[in-house]
Amino acid sequence: VREKRLTLPPSEITML
């Protein structure tokens, strides 16, 4: 099975 990645990964969240 070939999987195609359609979206970029989510980002982490940083508290500043």
Added chain:
Amino acid sequence: ATLVRVAKTASTLGIAIEGGANTRQPLPRIVTIQRGGSAHNCGQLKVGQIILEVNGVSLRGREHRDAARLIAEAFKTKDRDYVDFLVTEFNVAL
């Protein structure tokens, strides 16, 4: 885009950001504004805004940690008692 000057009126900036280059959100987006932080005291930053520049430095192409470090350093430096944010309400592909 809007230029927002956040005076360092509290010991923390008080924003949470998500996003950065090579993620679904290519420019950092404000996801939280903490009550009592400098950003909250300023009253002009809002959840959902996209940060385009910090003190005139573009965040385009910067990965999340790099963008976060730039913002943290802008807040930490004693060179100036404010941080300038160029923000937009729109998730523009720049």
